[in-house]
Amino acid sequence: MKRLLIAALLLAASAGVYLALQPAADQPATDAAGEDRAAQVARGEYLARAGNCMACHTAPGGTPWAGGRAMDTPFGTIYTSNLTPDPTTGLGQWTADDFWKALHEGRARDGRLLYPAFPYTSYTRVTRADADAIWAWLQTLPPVEQPNRPHALRFPYDTQAALLAWRALYFKPGVFVADATKSEDWNRGAYLLQGLGHCSACHAPRNALGASSDPDALAGGLMPVQNWYAPSLTSPHEAGVADWAKDDIVALLRDGVSGNATAAGPMAEVVFGSTQYLSAADLDAMAVYLKSLPVTQSVKAESIGVLDELRRERGTQLYGEHCADCHGERGEGKPGIWPALAGNRAVTMDPPANTVRIVLGGGYAPATRGNPRPYGMPPFAAALSDDEVALVVSHIRGSWGNTAAPVSSLDVQRLRGNLR
Incomplete structure (x- = not known):
């Protein structure tokens, strides 16, 4: 299968190079007349938050906006870039036009194609005025000298030819088009x-x-x-x-x-x-x-597996020992504190990845101005074996009216190995 994918990539690159190399029509930098520089910078900071840009362009424990965060993908690891205005390692030599092309076309200042882990497939819809505002704000950041780490991708995904092929197949620069029939x-x-x-x-x-x-x-x-x-x-x-x-x-x-x-x-x-x-x-x-958004006519997944009586009893016991104090004997939870598990679609979804990962790694709501001291759930990765996690999750997914399929210890093992 991988060889077929590689062949498809290279063939598509040969056929699609011309198409992929065609730049989108340039849009001129916006005139800030009517919006003073301070207002543009403030709007850019707001828009950068709307895009959650800092989350990716800040390494754990690193300097904000200086990049270096590892983004694991099926094709290898991509490291995010330095967005501070440092002239040698950041965007100090870039222009507003360069930044616009990165967002709109997925191209670096030197014309190099960017990997779509940087979501230019979405950012291509950002207006030039908003791109210029974000750029104006980024220029106000303190410059940080931090060289960008080279990506660690497997062949052929580490080649511009592969990117050309991917873009020819899946990407075309665009704009957001308002729907006149909507509000x-x-x-x-x-x-x-x-x-x-x-x-x-x-x-x-x-x-x-x-x-x-x-x-x-x-x-x-x-x-x-x-x-x-x-x-x-x-x-x-x-x-x-x-x-x-x-x-x-x-x-x-x-x-x-x-x-x-x-x-x-x-x-x-x-x-x-x-x-x-x-x-x-x-x-x-x-x-x-x-x-x-249009409602899909999906059918709620029903249980397709049954636990034997001994395993059901063990799952019930584990729930009573580790979960019932917060989530209630019957999964009723405590309003505003611990979520109910009975009738909770988050625990009955297929695949059951999220429920397993929360049991293993803990569950934490974000600290926000509206909920500054959120309650959290401790991790059980060290306290429960794979089989015990599978049993307690299966109990939750099959009790109090929940009818989702049980979880196997192999499911838990796979997710535990990828715990981040």
């Missing part, structure tokens, strides 16, 4: 979620080459290597919010908790670093757009 709020929400928010980077399913055929469908998918499952935003059995009150959607994005759900895992990072800082108007617009 101003809907269009603003669509612009934020499809562009700077780059929600499709996690919530769209991807093929073997890391591309999505319909990124705006937001149908959910397993995040490669991380093995978190980004749930479908259209399915009522996963994370669809068509039937939610708008205020509950806003609360989840702003505070990380609502009456319906709690953000955890990668989504908690998004709330912590990005959405909690957005304006009330933008959060409302995002809620309007999310509520409007």
Whole structure:
């Protein structure tokens, strides 16, 4: 299979070089007349938060915006770049035009093609005015001399030919086109979620080459290597919010908790670093757009496996020993503190990756202004074996009206090995 993929890449590169090399039509730098420099810089800082840019361009324990964070992919490791205005290792010699081409076309200052781990497939929809505002703000950062680390990718994914092929197949620079039949709020929400928010980077399913055929469908998918499952935003059995009150959607994005759900895992990072800082108007617009997504007619997964009586009893015992004090004897939880597990679609989704990972690594809502001291769940990776984790998760997924399939110890072993 890998040889076929490599052959397809190289053949597509040969056929698509001309197409991939064609730049998009240039857009001139925006005239800041009517928006003074201070206002443009402030707007750029806000937009950089909307894109959660610092999360990727800051290594753990490193200097903010100086890059160096390792991004593990199925093709190897990519290291994020230094966005400070250092003249030798950062963006000090770049121009606003160079930055625009990076966002809009996925090209570096020297014309080199960028890897789509930098989500220019979404950022291509960002307006030139917003790109210029972000650029103006980045120029105000203290310069940090920190050389960019070379990527560690396998052949042929480490070649520009492979990138040419990928782009010929899956990428074309574009712009956000407002829908005249929709409201101003809907269009603003669509612009934020499809562009700077780059929600499709996690919530769209991807093929073997890391591309999505319909990124705006937001149908959910397993995040490669991380093995978190980004749930479908259209399915009522996963994370669809068509039937939610708008205020509950806003609360989840702003505070990380609502009456319906709690953000955890990668989504908690998004709330912590990005959405909690957005304006009330933008959060409302995002809620309007999310509520409007077409509801998929997926069928709720029912249990296709049965635990024997001894294993059921052991799962019940483990739940009583480790979980019931917080989540209740019958999975009822404690409102505003511990989430209910009975009827909780987050624990019945397939694949069960998120529930297993939270049991192993703990579950933590983000600290936000609306929820400054969130309750957390401790990790059980050291306390429970793979089989015990499988049993307690299977108990949760099959009790109190939950009817999801049980989990095997092999599932847990695989996820434990990829715990990040």
